[in-house]
Amino acid sequence: MPALLEVRDLRVEYHRASGPVVVLNGVGLTLQPGESLGVVGESGAGKSVLARTILGLLQPPWRIVGGSIIFQGQDLLQRSERELARIRGREIALTTPEPRKHLNPVRTIGDSLADVVQAHSRVSRREAYARAVALLTAVGIPDPGLRLKSYPHELSGGMCQRVIIAMGLAHSPKLLLADEPTAGLDVTISRQILDLMHELVNGFSSSLLLVSRDLGVVAHYCQRVAVMYAGQIVEVADVPTFFAKATHPYSRRLLRAAAAARDERRGVSAAMGERAIGGDTECAYVPRCPLAVEACRQQRPALEPLRDGHRVRCIRAAEIASGAVEV
Amino acid sequence: MRFLKYSAKRLALVVPQLLAVSIIVFFLVRLLPGDPAFLIAGQFATKERIADVRAQLGLDKPLYEQYLIYMRNVLHGDFGTSWRSSKPVVKDIAQRLPGTIELVVLSALLSILIGVPIGVLSAVRGKGLANKALFVYGMLAGSIPDFWLGLIFIFVFFSLLQWLPGPIGQLDPTVETPPTVTGMIVVDAALARDWEAFRSAVLHLALPVATLTVVYMSLIIKNVRSTVEEMIKSEFVEHARALGLSPLTRLRYALQNSLPPVVTVVGILVWFLLGGAVLVETVFAWGGLGQYAVEAVVNSDYAPLQAFVLLAAVFTMLVFLLVDLAYFMVDPRIRG
Amino acid sequence: MVTDLPADLPRPGRWRALAGGLAEELCNLFVFARSSPGFLFGLVVVVVTLFLALFGPLVAPYNPERALPGSGLLPPSLAHPMGTDVSGIDIFSRVISAPRVDLTIALVSTAIAFVGGVVLGVISGFFAGSRGFWRIASEGIMRAADVFQAFPVFVFALALVGFRGPGVSNVIIALAFLNIPFFLRVTRGAVLQVRERPFAEAARCVGNSELRVAFVHVMPNALTPALANISPGIGFSILLTSGLSFVGAGVPKPTPEWGSMIAIGAPNMMTGQWWTALFPGLALGITVLGYALVGDGLRYYLDPTKRR
Numbered sequence: 001m002p003a004l005l006e007v008r009d010l011r012v013e014y015h016r017a018s019g020p021v022v023v024l025n026g027v028g029l030t031l032q033p034g035e036s037l038g039v040v041g042e043s044g045a046g047k048s049v050l051a052r053t054i055l056g057l058l059q060p061p062w063r064i065v066g067g068s069i070i071f072q073g074q075d076l077l078q079r080s081e082r083e084l085a086r087i088r089g090r091e092i093a094l095t096t097p098e099p100r101k102h103l104n105p106v107r108t109i110g111d112s113l114a115d116v117v118q119a120h121s122r123v124s125r126r127e128a129y130a131r132a133v134a135l136l137t138a139v140g141i142p143d144p145g146l147r148l149k150s151y152p153h154e155l156s157g158g159m160c161q162r163v164i165i166a167m168g169l170a171h172s173p174k175l176l177l178a179d180e181p182t183a184g185l186d187v188t189i190s191r192q193i194l195d196l197m198h199e200l201v202n203g204f205s206s207s208l209l210l211v212s213r214d215l216g217v218v219a220h221y222c223q224r225v226a227v228m229y230a231g232q233i234v235e236v237a238d239v240p241t242f243f244a245k246a247t248h249p250y251s252r253r254l255l256r257a258a259a260a261a262r263d264e265r266r267g268v269s270a271a272m273g274e275r276a277i278g279g280d281t282e283c284a285y286v287p288r289c290p291l292a293v294e295a296c297r298q299q300r301p302a303l304e305p306l307r308d309g310h311r312v313r314c315i316r317a318a319e320i321a322s323g324a325v326e327v
Numbered sequence: 328m329r330f331l332k333y334s335a336k337r338l339a340l341v342v343p344q345l346l347a348v349s350i351i352v353f354f355l356v357r358l359l360p361g362d363p364a365f366l367i368a369g370q371f372a373t374k375e376r377i378a379d380v381r382a383q384l385g386l387d388k389p390l391y392e393q394y395l396i397y398m399r400n401v402l403h404g405d406f407g408t409s410w411r412s413s414k415p416v417v418k419d420i421a422q423r424l425p426g427t428i429e430l431v432v433l434s435a436l437l438s439i440l441i442g443v444p445i446g447v448l449s450a451v452r453g454k455g456l457a458n459k460a461l462f463v464y465g466m467l468a469g470s471i472p473d474f475w476l477g478l479i480f481i482f483v484f485f486s487l488l489q490w491l492p493g494p495i496g497q498l499d500p501t502v503e504t505p506p507t508v509t510g511m512i513v514v515d516a517a518l519a520r521d522w523e524a525f526r527s528a529v530l531h532l533a534l535p536v537a538t539l540t541v542v543y544m545s546l547i548i549k550n551v552r553s554t555v556e557e558m559i560k561s562e563f564v565e566h567a568r569a570l571g572l573s574p575l576t577r578l579r580y581a582l583q584n585s586l587p588p589v590v591t592v593v594g595i596l597v598w599f600l601l602g603g604a605v606l607v608e609t610v611f612a613w614g615g616l617g618q619y620a621v622e623a624v625v626n627s628d629y630a631p632l633q634a635f636v637l638l639a640a641v642f643t644m645l646v647f648l649l650v651d652l653a654y655f656m657v658d659p660r661i662r663g
Numbered sequence: 664m665v666t667d668l669p670a671d672l673p674r675p676g677r678w679r680a681l682a683g684g685l686a687e688e689l690c691n692l693f694v695f696a697r698s699s700p701g702f703l704f705g706l707v708v709v710v711v712t713l714f715l716a717l718f719g720p721l722v723a724p725y726n727p728e729r730a731l732p733g734s735g736l737l738p739p740s741l742a743h744p745m746g747t748d749v750s751g752i753d754i755f756s757r758v759i760s761a762p763r764v765d766l767t768i769a770l771v772s773t774a775i776a777f778v779g780g781v782v783l784g785v786i787s788g789f790f791a792g793s794r795g796f797w798r799i800a801s802e803g804i805m806r807a808a809d810v811f812q813a814f815p816v817f818v819f820a821l822a823l824v825g826f827r828g829p830g831v832s833n834v835i836i837a838l839a840f841l842n843i844p845f846f847l848r849v850t851r852g853a854v855l856q857v858r859e860r861p862f863a864e865a866a867r868c869v870g871n872s873e874l875r876v877a878f879v880h881v882m883p884n885a886l887t888p889a890l891a892n893i894s895p896g897i898g899f900s901i902l903l904t905s906g907l908s909f910v911g912a913g914v915p916k917p918t919p920e921w922g923s924m925i926a927i928g929a930p931n932m933m934t935g936q937w938w939t940a941l942f943p944g945l946a947l948g949i950t951v952l953g954y955a956l957v958g959d960g961l962r963y964y965l966d967p968t969k970r971r
Contacts, residue, residue, distance in 0.1 A: 057565065085568075085571045086571065087571070088568070088571035089570035089572070090571055093569075094566075094569045094570070096562075101562045102562045102565070102566035103563055103566075104563045104567070104580050104584070105563070105659070106584050106586075106587075106658060106659055107580070115567075115572060115576060119570065119571050119573065120571060151659045153659075153660050167570055168570070
């Protein structure tokens with residue numbers, strides 16, 4: 001079965017007066033129809049940028065300098081803005097970590113939702129409002145008829161996120177890019193939001209790319225997990241394999257941290273100090289890696305398969321997997 | 328209903344402000360070195376007249392009583408007498424006010440009608456030669472004196488090209504003034520279907536209005552441009568793009584959100600125009616309130632000056648009140 | 664500027680750090696100036712006007728106040744590069760002598776307004792929302808500023824000068840008074856932000872009195888917006904001065920001043936002698952533009968978020 005989404009060697013730079021900064025350094029991943037993939041990593045690893053790049057939302061000073069994004073057999077990077085506009089919101093949809101900021105503050109959510117409905121289907125305004133009510137019901141907002149007339153500042157953070165999800169799923173997209181959907185929400189609400197998304201995505205048989213800093217969330221709601229570090233994927237595996245046999249030193253560190261933070265519901269935080277991304281001359285994790293050896297500094301490792309469905313970007317992967325070294 | 332509540336609250340705020348303004352204006356006269364009665368009565372006043380004024384103002388009474396007397400007079404429409412014209416100030420003001428209103432209202436309208444679209448276009452288009460030109464215009468307009476620009480316009484369009492009439496007031500002296508309805512010659516001429524007077528009045532309006540508009544429209548353009556630009560880059564417009572909404576819809580979103588700050592800028596524009604009108608009226612011998620105030624200053628005629636300052640402040644507060652109310656109608660976040 | 668220094672340590676003596684960093688900042692500023700033509704132009708204007716303020720009347724080819732009967736209204740020529748006015752005085756000499764008056768007024772009034780505005784801004788910002796006497800002071804200052812804002816600036820300037828009488832010192836007083844709210848507001852905004860920073864808290868905890876924290880610790884870090892607005896403030900004062908002088912309510916006639924020069928030349932403009940009012944106005948425009956550009960450049964330079 002052909003993959004729904006295939007990202008190949010994607011490179012993205014951010015241009016500053018002092019020179020370009022590499023943000024995505026050759027990212028590659030695949031997503032099958034109906035599959036859910038979790039992308040984890042710390043702040044600044046490039047996860048949000050990845051989601052936005054897939055939809056072609058980047059503007060200068062951000063620049064795509066290499067790679068391809070194949071969606072349903074077509075390279076999205078070759079598509080014009082007009083063609084992308086037809087795909088956005090209809091085939092691929094996006095949610096955001098800051099829902100309230102991404103809603104039009106001077107427009108009622110009914111109007112905003114109806115706009116989204118009418119963006120990709122020829123229906124009357126009346127019909128659009130009716131669909132909006134249906135969507136609000138589907139995302140679990142009580143009194144949807146009343147809520148149509150509310151403004152974003154009158155809604156709680158959780159409700160705003162539900163509205164954003166409603167907008168995203170208005171046209172039953174084939175792929176939902178969920179960018180940290182539970183950022184800033186407390187535990188119970190987060191759980192509800194994630195359950196809701198999971199249910200809806202399954203109902204539409206859509207694929208889900210869930211970007212998160214929380215390994216626990218990914219474990220629960222995704223089938224596969226990809227770990228991002230310094231703008232590249234360093235490990236990919238299905239969830240059971242990952243949690244049993246994660247190999248990359250960074251993945252192991254994440255797992256340990258997640259276990260420790262489980263009760264505090266804290267994601268992974270960035271290490272202190274700056275990391276320069278971009279060199280192809282050495283492995284990006286060298287500064288923090290307890291297993292780094294001379295060979296690690298010679299060359300950037302490739303994402304090699306370790307076993308079926310499990311790939312790792314580390315030259316010592318085999319050693320770690322066999323238990324010859326302790327991480 | 329919420330609007331009425333808000334209006335009531337806002338109006339209630341105005342009252343103490345009005346009081347404070349009146350106190351300040353009252354004290355302005357007390358700034359004068361010397362005997363206020365003598366100064367207000369004027370240079371040619373007789374001893375009896377001075378005594379009259381002293382009694383009128385209650386200058387022998389304690390200060391707060393003087394203030395009360397002053398307020399009572401003002402509320403009855405008595406702003407004193409101009410010793411230069413020997414007429415009650417109220418009459419002078421009534422005669423001259425329409426001319427100033429014409430100037431300020433027309434300039435404000437033109438600045439908005441021309442400035443807003445330019446600002447929006449400039450924000451949408453982004454970089455480019457036109458934008459650089461606008462930036463230069465903005466900087467220049469804020470730096471040159473408006474009265475000087477008026478003189479330049481007069482030189483170019485009157486002395487040189489002879490397209491427009493000279494700075495001799497609102498109407499050609501050979502043309503008869505239309506019967507007074509509003510006091511604004513353009514309006515009155517149109518009402519009386521006196522097209523000769525209408526044409527003359529419009530021609531005379533052209534240069535002063537152009538002067539004020541060229542200088543103060545830059546304010547509108549700058550503000551509209553930066554607001555709309557900010558809105559276009561905002562997160563909710565970006566998200567609309569992520570959902571595939573058309574560029575036109577996104578522009579609508581940006582413009583809707585730009586309305587509240589622009590409404591505020593309109594208030595500031597009027598505030599500036601009031602100051603600019605004083606100088607421009609002087610240059611064009613307009614015969615309006617601004618010129619009246621200047622003449623009062625030059626001739627040490629204090630009653631009219633005091634009245635003018637009070638009126639200017641009250642008018643400004645009114646404008647700010649209207650701006651606040653409009654803002655309330657236009658921004659749902661204030662309502663909630 | 665001082666805002667670049669780490670914000671999370673208690674800093675008892677910011678003024679010492681200020682002096683030390685100043686030299687380095689001037690070097691950085693110089694580098695920045697080279698990359699920004701507008702800023703450079705503004706700096707040139709500032710230097711030239713300061714020079715003219717000091718030496719203008721001395722380097723003027725003719726006496727700027729002595730009338731030469733018989734040479735009235737001469738068009739620009741080699742002898743008189745800007746022509747002569749109706750009394751025969753060389754306009755060029757007057758134009759370059761005017762900065763002395765205009766700049767003096769602008770500098771003094773802006774300095775007074777800066778000090779007054781910053782102090783009031785610190786008080787109203789630092790004590791906003793607190794209790795007791797200082798809270799009343801803070802609220803009072805804001806209310807007063809609001810009320811004074813009801814008067815259009817030029818109208819109020821006219822009134823102040825009108826009631827006190829024309830003359831340089833009265834113009835200075837009027838302008839200083841009018842510019843205070845401007846500095847007040849920008850300082851207050853900065854103070855509201857700076858007082859939340861950890862180092863301010865620390866200074867309080869260490870035992871400093873509220874006033875000391877406000878003026879020794881918070882104020883130096885909140886000065887940036889006010890400083891960046893000094894230059895535009897000067898330009899604005901010059902415009903106001905010239906407006907007042909134009910209507911006869913500012914600098915008295917014989918003294919060369921751009922606004923009054925325009926007034927003298929106005930009747931001649933209309934009869935075709937364009938040079939009488941053109942040059943003083945040009946000088947005004949270029950000067951105010953220069954000061955505004957310096958202000959813009961400084962604002963851009965001092966705000967690290969705007970630089971890319």
